[in-house]
Amino acid sequence: MREGAVNRYTLKNAGLFQPNFGAKKWTNPSTTIIAVTFDGGVVLGSDSRVSAGESVVNRVMNKLSPLHDQIYCALSGSAADAQTIAEIVNYQLDVHSIEVEDDPLVCSAATLVKNISYKYKEELSAHLIVAGWDRKKGGQVYATLNGLLSRQPFAIGGSGSFYINGFVDAEYRKNMTRRESQEFVVNALTLAMGRDDSSGGVAYVVTIDKDGAEEKCVLGNELPTFFDE
Amino acid sequence: MDSHHSYSQVKGVSTGTTILAVKFNGGVIIGSDSRASMGESYVSSKTINKLIQVHDRIFCCIAGSLADAQAVTKMAKFQLSFHSIQMESPPLVKAAASIMRELCYNNKEELQAGFITAGWDRKKGPQIYVVSLGGMLLSQPYTIGGSGSTYIYGYVDAKFKPDMSLEEATQFSTNALALAMGRDNVSGGVVHLVVITEAEVKHVVVPGNKLPKFHDE
Numbered sequence: 076m077r078e079g080a081v082n083r084y085t086l087k088n089a090g091l092f093q094p095n096f097g098a099k100k101w102t103n104p105s106t107t108i109i110a111v112t113f114d115g116g117v118v119l120g121s122d123s124r125v126s127a128g129e130s131v132v133n134r135v136m137n138k139l140s141p142l143h144d145q146i147y148c149a150l151s152g153s154a155a156d157a158q159t160i161a162e163i164v165n166y167q168l169d170v171h172s173i174e175v176e177d178d179p180l181v182c183s184a185a186t187l188v189k190n191i192s193y194k195y196k197e198e199l200s201a202h203l204i205v206a207g208w209d210r211k212k213g214g215q216v217y218a219t220l221n222g223l224l225s226r227q228p229f230a231i232g233g234s235g236s237f238y239i240n241g242f243v244d245a246e247y248r249k250n251m252t253r254r255e256s257q258e259f260v261v262n263a264l265t266l267a268m269g270r271d272d273s274s275g276g277v278a279y280v281v282t283i284d285k286d287g288a289e290e291k292c293v294l295g296n297e298l299p300t301f302f303d304e
Numbered sequence: 305m306d307s308h309h310s311y312s313q314v315k316g317v318s319t320g321t322t323i324l325a326v327k328f329n330g331g332v333i334i335g336s337d338s339r340a341s342m343g344e345s346y347v348s349s350k351t352i353n354k355l356i357q358v359h360d361r362i363f364c365c366i367a368g369s370l371a372d373a374q375a376v377t378k379m380a381k382f383q384l385s386f387h388s389i390q391m392e393s394p395p396l397v398k399a400a401a402s403i404m405r406e407l408c409y410n411n412k413e414e415l416q417a418g419f420i421t422a423g424w425d426r427k428k429g430p431q432i433y434v435v436s437l438g439g440m441l442l443s444q445p446y447t448i449g450g451s452g453s454t455y456i457y458g459y460v461d462a463k464f465k466p467d468m469s470l471e472e473a474t475q476f477s478t479n480a481l482a483l484a485m486g487r488d489n490v491s492g493g494v495v496h497l498v499v500i501t502e503a504e505v506k507h508v509v510v511p512g513n514k515l516p517k518f519h520d521e
Contacts, residue, residue, distance in 0.1 A: 241483035242458030244518045266458035301461045 105273035106138060107235030108149035109263050110206040110216045111247070112228050113256035116284030117206040117214040119149050120260035122235065122268050123276035134276045139290070143168050145283050146184045146207030151233035157201035164188050181207040185217035185224055193222025204230045208283045235267035235274035242266055257282060265298045320490025321354060322452030322481055323365040325422040325432045326464065327445045328473035331501035332422040332430040335477045336365050337452065337485050338493030350493045359384050361505065362400045362423030363498050367450035368437070372417040376407050397423040401433035401441055409439025420449055424500050448480070452488030456480045470499065474508070482515040 105126040110119045121138035124131055138150045140161040150157035164187045172179045185205040206216040218230040264278045278293040320341045325334040340349040356364045358381045366373035380403045388395040401421040422432045434442045446464050460480055485491045495510040
């Protein structure tokens, strides 16, 4: 399975490039999310648009949700489903970390998300990317589409991610610096928001390393511009 | 090009495909993959050429139903040669694109094919025109189409620069097509490129083993 390609497989079964085509599951896949490992941590990014049909119901929603101090998840798919999964896992992770008397591993957080996604895969339609830093393995990114658990150097998801598959394939390099990965994430989000009508607004970026998590919001006029803008 | 059209509705042989055209300093490059598929799981040809010459310096590439595309381009070729005899000069690229547009628009109920027309003429130099499924005609400095094009929108938006040199434009096209072929299962095979300038028309084929490789390969 090619890295970063997780989201394609299920959407292909639901009717190629029209997520609304037929299957009830993908009724509002309105987003672009991305997570990337760098040398020493991870960077997560998302857009901020929530749409219901053709209208935008929230243009500044932060889709990067903390599961623990140094573990975040990026939400895509149905907003309600994704938020609920994130809340449940947040609670389960708290309990787990008290029991083991230590900070939880990113792998544990991802497994908890995967368990819920897999058990309720018929009812839910949300894809969460889990990323964070722990002492054991450093920065890690896990994709949990529909109950699969896959550790990858980077992952993209949401309806906008189709348009940037080529870009991230071409531009990703192993062991980028913190700054380069942040630029990579912001560039990828901007390109996706420029082509996908259900992604837009501002870009939220969270950088997690051994010192903690740093949240940043890149406003519309601060986003990079490309040839035709 | 309207890449949200559901290609799974196309009956018979379709060119689930990736096509592109890009203007550079002195000419245009038009390129495509070489796979033709029937449904989603059968590759009916690995080496089809989707770049059709409609006049000396004007080429067309097709996406959608192969049958429709071949019928339209044959008609367009005939009308174009007739037109150029009447005008006693080589046809304009816009004329070729207009002919395709008329055919697509007037038969929009039956046809399921979109075209990119690119070429060189004496009046405006290198040009690229897109005729989409319903018959819209647009001129653009670069354009991509076909099912594989969704995956490379981000890449071409980021990497295109106006007035590139021939080498840069060739690299840009080959990379874009290779990336799309790597993600789209109905695009693949070899990369066909045609470079059109005032002086000549050159057909370049990049076989599978010479395609650029990316980080995970």
